[in-house]
Amino acid sequence: MDNQDELRRQRQALKDEMEAADRGEFQAMSGASFVDPKPSEGAGARLRDRSPEGPDLSMVMDIPVRLTLEVGGSDMPIRDLLQLHQGAIVELDRQAGEPLDVLVNGTLIARGEVVVIEDKLGIRLTEVVSQAERLQSLR
Structure with missing residues (x-):
């Protein structure tokens, strides 16, 4: 039960964060930060404007290829x-x-x-x- 409650809480926090991003508000929930999207463009702008760091490829750089x-x-x-x-x-x-x-x-x-x-x-x-x-x- 505690695990399910924690998952619900995290899901609600993520939903609140996404709604705040759609409105163009800056909120720091769970230490997350994001780029301020244009409020009129909604979720599409949020997905385009987020610029997460690229994946860490250091673990695959030494894999040999033919x-x-x-x-x-x-x-x-x-x-x-x-x-x-x-x-x-x-x-x-x-x-x-x-x-x-x-x-x-x-x-x-x-x-x-x-x-x-x-x-x-x-x-x-x-x-x-x-x-x-x-x-x-x-x-």
């Missing part, structure tokens, strides 16, 4: 695959000079071109994929 550069691909029947030998040439579905795909854990994040730096290959990013395109590729 970066892959995709030059191109080809579809072929197993019969042709088994006939490949050293020196065989496989035609890819990309034109010469077309940018490579940069994938992180299999998700396209950018496109770029190959560069040589002191006898090592690298990639110069020429286009970073937008968030909308990345989300579309996950579907």
Whole structure:
């Protein structure tokens, strides 16, 4: 019972805080603070104007991911695959000079071109994929 009463009290305090924010009043309930919204815009303005600090990403910064550069691909029947030998040439579905795909854990994040730096290959990013395109590729 005490736990339910505490939850009701917290819920009511949050509701009061949100109503006060809609009216443009400053109140410090439970130590919370918020940006003063325009009273005429209501809850939509409150959600837009709040500027919470970004998420703390420090815990995920050291997680390793696999970066892959995709030059191109080809579809072929197993019969042709088994006939490949050293020196065989496989035609890819990309034109010469077309940018490579940069994938992180299999998700396209950018496109770029190959560069040589002191006898090592690298990639110069020429286009970073937008968030909308990345989300579309996950579907």
